[in-house]
Amino acid sequence: MTETAIFKDSEADRQHRTRWFANRVLIYGVLILWAVICLFPIYWTITTSFKMAPNVMKGNLVPWVDYDPAWLGWRSLGLSPDTIGTESTVRDEFMKRFLNSAITALSSSVLAVLLGSLAAYGLSRFTYKFAWMKNDDISFFFLSQLILPPVVLALPFLVLYKALGLLDTTVGLILLYTLTVLPIVIWIMRDQFAGIPTELEEAAMVDGLGVWGAFFTIILPIALPGMVAAFILSLVLTWNEYFFAALLTSTHANTLPVMLASQTGSNGISWWSMAALAFAAILPLVVIGVVLERFIIKGMAAGAVK
């Protein structure tokens, strides 16, 4: 407001404005505080990976101001600029685990989205009757798998996999991971397909397409954003999974979380290398979180609102 304002603020208005202003400060204060709470651990991990022992002991926080960044942590992983060209057993080990994680997470997510989408589509479009189970019962059967805690399956699977020679194999892990994320995929996709009008397929079928033809050419493109959301959510869950991987793998099929967990005890206070390892493990998902945030939110919001 300029000095020549025609309408003068009355005393009451001004009070209102200060209250509004205080309110804003409070809201942004809380938001920024929580953002710091969320981001500080990540910041701490990144900066610690460039620290040396004295920096850690002194509790320096800001690189270049408090301390000079060093490649110590990344060198121990074989990922610093001066070691990247040379041979490094740690790096090979890390890359192997990273690759294991990537293969396991990607394949199980693909498999889960494939199986889950088909099932969700079928359940949203056709009436089934398997023995005594109708559509709602089948849906409930799939979704009820969510309640099943991993421990219940873990030990029977351990014994079964041992008999089947699937212990410590990527295939075994993929099967289990697919199972754990399948209910979530079905949950999300059921919601997606329910929002697509059936007239679309009816029109397609009049034009001579079969059930599957209509599904692939008409419905799938429309439901793609939902599938991406389900895929990313599965990816997050399977990439981070630790419990089954710790029980069922030992040397060949270990994933990144298992490697990370096995390092925590042995390394003692060499924080820089642990920080580098931890950061390398979370980096892919941080990137996914920042870039594909829209899909993750979409996936989690599905089913929340009817």
Add this chain to the structure above:
Amino acid sequence: MSGSDHLHVVTSDAITPGRRRLGMGLIWGSAALLGVVALAQTAQEAGWRDFGFQTWRPTLYAYCVWATALCWGQVIIRGEQGRRTLFVLPAALFVISLTVFPLLFGLVIAFSDWNLSSPDGRQFNGLANLRQMWADPFYWNAMTNMVWYTLAIVVEYAVAFGLALLLNSQIRARKFFRVAFLLPLMLSPVAVSWMIGKSMLEARFGPLARLARGLGWDNPSFFGSPEVARFTIMLMDAWTFIPFMMIMLLAGLQAIPKELTEASRVDGATGWRSFWEVTFPLMLPVSITAILIRIIFKLKLADIVINVTSGGPGGATDTVTSFIFREYRDRSNVGYGTMLAMVYLVIIVIVMTVLMKLAASWSRPRT
């Protein structure tokens, strides 16, 4: 209830008897193959005859062949109807073979004494595991801990709701805050255990320990006493999972029609009253869904506990999952561990059923 929104297509499939026979032959043929292979393997296991099998893989392959034949046979025998079944059947077969079968198998294991590293193999021991469980103070301690952990969800819910309200209000840089708030959920619990549990909370050099000292806590130790350790684990788990509830609640808030809140404002409801009398009741169904799903995830809590405290001090932070994990790691007795897990499952199913029934009656609109 449903049915009206389903697809209705009249199909005219003329299935010839020959085609039907082919389908039946396919299904039963592969079933017979599965039976023969399984029988041969059982025979070898029992020591009747050696077929030279190393593992049970051949049975697994035969099972896969049978499952494929079953799916394919549906289309051959039932035509259009079978093609529809094909949407659900693969997923159903997958889930049944990977849960129902292991669960039944687990029931057998649960009533036996089976040390995987001992050469004796499985020994049926009846109810001995149950009796041992009954007298195991650590198991019941872990169970009590689970109750505490689950109760912490109330606080998590309140925080998540607050954050969702803030994100839903008129703010700038909403996208930045949303991404920032979401990030903890993306991190692997194992990484979080190190990042927060092992380094930031480290008693000498961790930044949070320094902060605690600065605030006047002379000798901060976050995992020293049982209560504090449990509280710390709760905080770390809350840190990872609050975004989850927040996003669901935010989606609920955004689905509330603007007219409703505006109308309540016109009627003179301000801040708190508008929240309690309009927003909160409208959010009840979403809240209940979010809390139920959160409970389900909470009951699986283990990674952080295993990696940060491994249950200590004195089992104060143990969850049922982490306890069974250690029980297996230390004694490699699958029988007892499975019994504990089965009992846990039964308790969970009962509790969740009761909760879902209660939730259904709560979220029904009051008349």
